[in-house]
Amino acid sequence: MSLLEEVRAKLASTGKNSIRKLNELPESAPGFIIRDNYGYGVAVPYNGYRIEENFANARICSLKVYYNGEYHIMLAIECGIEDVRHQFASLCTEFLDPGKNNSNRHELLADPYIWWKKWRELLGNTIHEKKPYQILGELLTLETLIKSGIQAVWQGALGNTKDINTDLFSYEVKSTLDRYSTQVTISSKFQLDPHEKPIKLSFVRFEPAIGGDSLRKAIDRLTQLGCNKTELLRLLARQGVVPGNQAYNSSYNMLEMRIYDVDDSFPVIKDSDFVLGHMPQHVVHFTYTIDLAGIPYNTID
DSSP states (O other), X not given: OOHHHHHHHHHHHOOTTEEEEOTTSOTTSOOEEEEOSSOEEEEEEOXXXXXXXXXXXXXXXXXXXXXXXXXXXXXXXXXXXXXXXXXHHHHHHHHHOOOGGGHHHHHHHHOHHHHHHHHHHHHHHHSOOOXXXXXXXXXXXXXXXXXXXXXXXXXXXXXOSSSEEESSOEEEEEEEOOSSOOEEEEOSTTTTOOSSSOEEEEEEEEEEEEEXXXXXXXXXXXXXXXXXXXXXXXXXXXXXXXXXXXXXXXXXXXXXXXXXXXXXXXXXXXXXXXXXXXXXXXOOOOOEEEEOTTOOOEEEO
């Protein structure tokens, strides 16, 4: 078994709040699979400076980990999106690979930030960082539901398949700055899969505007509606947005919000659409684009 194969297998089988040693690494450069409240990833022993750098739903950080009866400081890379676990395993393998005479491991531990900066571009091709207006679309949909008396939970920042969950429906949110386009991209076969409960699609159109709405203002309003501000800010931070940065204060006017029922008449690619009744073997991911023009919807002011 190769290191990549072991990483993929153990990422899939390791339970939450667990740590497992990898067998395909030498004792001189050990590595571990970890799962915690953030997500999943890999870790190596570390005694350098404290570090935590976030990008989208991934991070590199120093952690205090309990293993084999003792606490250890480790350097870890983690991801919070289960849908990209297969791809993220490749980055984990690069992180773990000790190199000739452990040269790669020495370079990593000497300055983890340099490694992170180098590989962030590759990570960006796997996990696309949301734009401020895309996050704002999720928060405004959440606010609209709460104002309607619906108990709703924001899950988009956790990398869940659906962005918002209620007792009766799951909501997927798509936002655009295009004034005329009605096309939305579906990033996986699970995004509009009504396996657990019926799905609604929220389509939000914005335009940049000085003095318009922003993540900061939306967080303040949601807090007044009873949401936990500390938790909202924590979820924003997972996406690289913190109070004071440009994304937190970028402002937009919402031009419209449409709510679509993802029912039997809605154009969705399902397993039954494939010849064999499921996605073909060796196809691990696909995206497709839907044009919403002509599909009935409800308008929310």
